[in-house]
Amino acid sequence: MAGRGVLIIGASLAGGSAALALRENGYDGPVTLVGDEKEAPYERPPLSKQVMQGERDQPDWVLADGDASAWAAQDITFRSGRRATGIDAAARTVTLDDGDVLGYESLVLATGSEPRRLSIPGSDRAHTLRTLDDSLAIRRAAEAGGRVAIIGGSWIGCEVGASLRRHGCDVEIVEKAPGLLSILGSDEVSARLLDLHRAQGVAVTLGADVREVTADGVVLADRVVEASLVVQAVGVAPRLDLARAAGLAEAAGGVAVSSTLRTSDPHIWAAGDIAAVDHPRYGKPVRVEHWDVAAKHGQYLGKALTGSSEPYTRAPYFFSDQYELGFEYRGWVEPGASAEVVVRGADPAGSWYAFWLVDGAVQAVLNANAWDDGDAIWKLVNGRASVEKARLTDPSVPLAELT
Ligand SMILES: Cc1cc2nc3c(=O)[nH]c(=O)nc-3n(C[C@H](O)[C@H](O)[C@H](O)COP(=O)(O)OP(=O)(O)OC[C@H]3O[C@@H](n4cnc5c(N)ncnc54)[C@H](O)[C@@H]3O)c2cc1C
The missing domain is CATH 3.30.390.30 (FAD/NAD-linked reductase, C-terminal dimerisation domain)
Known part of the structure; x- marks a missing residue:
């Protein structure tokens, strides 16, 4: 069993930021970062923007240029392509999919989210977007020619629509709600987004009743949206399997954490998309699936795990680029x-x-x-x-x- 220290599961923005912040705050014990993707920790926003538009093939990297050895230079043990399969909270150990058992003094869960899929026939014909490979696969399929249909008109659907349109594709967005970005609860904002996309030549169908995905495209209740490439962007689900198996308390669809990001187990913290923070500013559990929150949670943990008891008070922030x-x-x-x-x-x-x-x-x-x-x-x-x-x-x- 490896030595104890801080063990971080999930090597993306929240997990990677936490590892770096521990060192920045002077933590000199062992830090181990485990992630099931093959890449070094990276930031996902470019996947629906610059990468999708064909401007580049790389995401933004959390450290250096995606060179895994840069983590060793920070005295952080980075284990890529390894999935954590279980937590023994009493023994304070985590088991990996290669059978290794890692001990911890403090465990950070930063397991993020995965795309949801519609339960309709042919759903698995549609691409989803979460990883660098997903983004490159969608772009390659789009470059092969033909129409693109995007199911879902929220942030990811709108960004992918905008990016593929800029990349020269013929795009249609189909959205169940009566407006784009209905999550914002503003008819005026939705209308402005709709005008923006239509002015750029993207077809948008609202109130769409999606029934099936076939080789011809997307079958709606009243017509078929012809497309050779279909992307599903219907939201994400936090990855809670490890937290659940460890019996951690939940809130707001994620792992319940205190205002210092500590879970119901005093040796386990959670950060990023999965963390529902008992937020002093709002007096409620706040769980937000956005870039700034993941980065700031990670940075905050560098302080919290080195003795600070200041609560996490930052209000959420996010950004989006379309055209x-x-x-x-x-x-x-x-x-x-x-x-x-x-x-x-x-x-x-x-x-x-x-x-x-x-x-x-x-x-x-x-x-x-x-x-x-x-x-x-x-x-x-x-x-x-x-x-x-x-x-x-x-x-x-x-x-x-x-x-
Ligand atoms: C295409 C795209 C574009 C986006 N654009 C924006 C944007 O413009 N603005 C914005 O604010 N936000 C944006 N976001 C959201 C933002 O990227 C996320 O909120 C952020 O990535 C969350 O970081 P995280 O570290 O919590 O989780 P994630 O980034 O999901 O990372 C979790 C990591 O943990 C790994 N993992 C999970 N379970 C295990 C396990 N058992 N063992 C080992 N590893 C595991 C996962 O594979 C993953 O690598 C975008 C997201 C996507 C997908």
């Missing part, structure tokens, strides 16, 4: 909560903002093509500012003057 438009979103609206959304900026192709108001206070802000207001937006979101709607929506009032 020439870049989006950022700061804050958190509880899924299912009723929020009023007001929009500033009349030109959907220019700079515009959407504000989510709960009980009159700014809970979250989306900015599109506006890059200089980050600090002012954080102030609005972190302070849950109550601002008159007329001032929020008036472009002549600088955001910095709203708080």
Whole structure:
């Protein structure tokens, strides 16, 4: 059995960031990072953007240029292509798929998410997108020619649609909801996204009742969307098998963690997509499947596992790029909560903002093509500012003057 120390399962953004942060914070015990992908830890956002557009074949790497030996230089033992199959919480050991048993003093679970698949005939004919290989396979299939159908019009579906369109493909997005990005709960934002995609020549079918995927494309209740390539982008499911087998408490569809990211087992922490944080800012379990959260959870654990007891207080943040438009979103609206959304900026192709108001206070802000207001937006979101709607929506009032 290898020596104890910190063992991290899941070698992607949250896990890789945690390993590096331990060293940055002076931890000098053994750090072992285990991941079931063959690559060194990488960041996924380029997979639906630059890689999908054919601009490059590489993701962004968490360390160096994807050179696994760079981890050894940080005194981090990196075991790629190895899956953890079980946790013995009493013995504080993890078993790997090659039979190795690794001991730990502290265990970090950063097992992330996997794409959901629709339970319809032919579902496995459709590509899903999570890994570098997935992205390259979709791009290659698109380059072979023919129409592309994308099932799902949320972030990944919209980004893949935009990227393949830019790559010269004939694309149709089919979405069950009455609008794109309906997850945001704003008809106005959905309408702007719809205009954006249609203006770029992407066909969008809303309210689609998808019945089957065949060699001809996607069968809807009322017609067939002809396509030689079908991509399913219908959301992700957190990978909870290890946590469940270890009997860890759950919340908000993930692993319940305290405000210091500790699970119900005092020797086990969780980070990234799987972690439902008892968030001091919201007083509720907050689980967010986005890049910044995974990176910041990892960085936070470097401090928490070296003695800091400061809680994790950062509000969620994410970004998206589609065509020439870049989006950022700061804050958190509880899924299912009723929020009023007001929009500033009349030109959907220019700079515009959407504000989510709960009980009159700014809970979250989306900015599109506006890059200089980050600090002012954080102030609005972190302070849950109550601002008159007329001032929020008036472009002549600088955001910095709203708080
Ligand atoms: C195509 C794509 C584009 C995205 N674009 C954006 C974006 O623009 N903006 C944004 O904010 N977010 C984006 N995201 C979301 C963001 O990438 C995720 O939130 C982030 O990757 C989560 O990091 P994580 O480390 O928690 O999990 P993951 O990245 O899912 O990594 C978990 C790792 O653990 C491994 N693993 C799981 N179980 C085991 C096991 N038992 N043993 C060993 N290894 C295991 C997995 O194989 C994986 O490598 C995108 C995601 C995708 C897929």
